[in-house]
Amino acid sequence: MASEEGGVSSLAARSFEPLDTSRENLMRTAPCSDRPLALLACFLFLLLSACGAAMPIESREAAMAPPSYGGDESMSAPMASQPMQAPAMAAPMQPGFAAQPAPSPAGAPMAAPASAKGAPTEGATEGPSAASTSPARMIIYTAALQMQTAKGEVPKAIDAIIDRAEALGGFLVNRTDTTVEVRIPSGKFRAGLASFEEVAEALHRSVSATDVSEEFHDLEVRLDNLRATRKRLQEFLAKSATIPEMLTVEKELARVVGEIDQIQGRLRFLAQRAAFSTVRVEISEKPEVAKQIASPTPTPPPPPPRAVSLPIDWLPNVGLYHLLDLD
């Protein structure tokens, strides 16, 4: 990532230039660099502290006394200082997470992504649930709709849903003959659902909400720690006296940078999913009512003719029974 001020190779290249002159200055000022042994001890300490993500950030900051962030971290400062301003994380769509304080007065997490892009915060009072309007919340909303429309109207209904999603600032994710998946700004989630339900008859709807606030916060803390570690490693790299020392530090630096990239990717993903809610719509045709061919009350077959026994005593004797009785 460009904002992560270069990779390991650029750092290594830089570390080779003025090592001879700057190292002495650094040795003088750096508290841990009196001896190589002390350097190694400090390095190990930093390694341990980098893995302590669960440690409160305040105590770690106090222990590590990190220097102020340099200007090369375009995404770090606001996010680290306001880790729970989840709405502001909608900005990951833009380079660098240059988040501003969420302008939404209600702090609606779903409205915040839009606010980060300068869009009006109309979702402040609209979000899927009033309880989720806490600024400390980052919630991913997903909805599924089952709808029914007249025969032959399914493609038209799907087009209408896509149009409405785009009108809300959303976009198409997936489409088949009978389904469509769109993403709409979370601040307009409820309005979007209501709008979609105008297209066809809604048979079933379901909405799920996943709270990723805790995961997001943890990732931010880990990111802070890793950045601090990276900073220190860069310093150590600059102070390294021997090639083995440099290689060791660079190896660790590469690992830390990779982890930073990984966490930033995950943070972007979560922020994006929270900023845009996913709505999946399945549309089917209304079944045709079978035309009734038979009359509703079919006339019953005529009853058999009434059997009348004539008052003729010999008549029952006509037939094979008596005829064949030869005894």
Next chain:
Amino acid sequence: MNTSFLSALLGSALALSALGCGASATLSTPDGFATLEDQEDYLYRATSAQGVVLAIRGEKNSPKGNLDFWVGAVDGQLRRTGYVPLDKAPVEVRSAGGALGRQMRYVRDQQGRKDSFLAAVFVTESYVYTIEAGGSGDRFDDAAAAKVAESIKTFTFR
């Protein structure tokens, strides 16, 4: 004339009347059939060795009805007891004397065994004559039916 003579004369006259006015009918016994004697319910009955039986029944025309009535009465009785007509309508037949009669053919399924039956009806002012023929379906075949038909043409009654 004394009364005893008159009584004897009247009795003789009634006896003669009874004999002379009773149902009487006959036909030629088909080839291969044997005439059975001493029949109570039939005026005539003959049987083949295979069990095909031909008979004549003579009953009073009471209640008095014409040919249509008696054909309908016999047909209705047979249908009610499981006989299925083979013809859509009764077939006209003639006696030896040219009298009009009607003939009907039926089959009946008795627990998987198919029987055939034929009935011909002739009516006079006083009597109803039925010619009945029947037997097991495989015995009362076309050849036997043809013999019976020929015999019906020789039917004479009073």
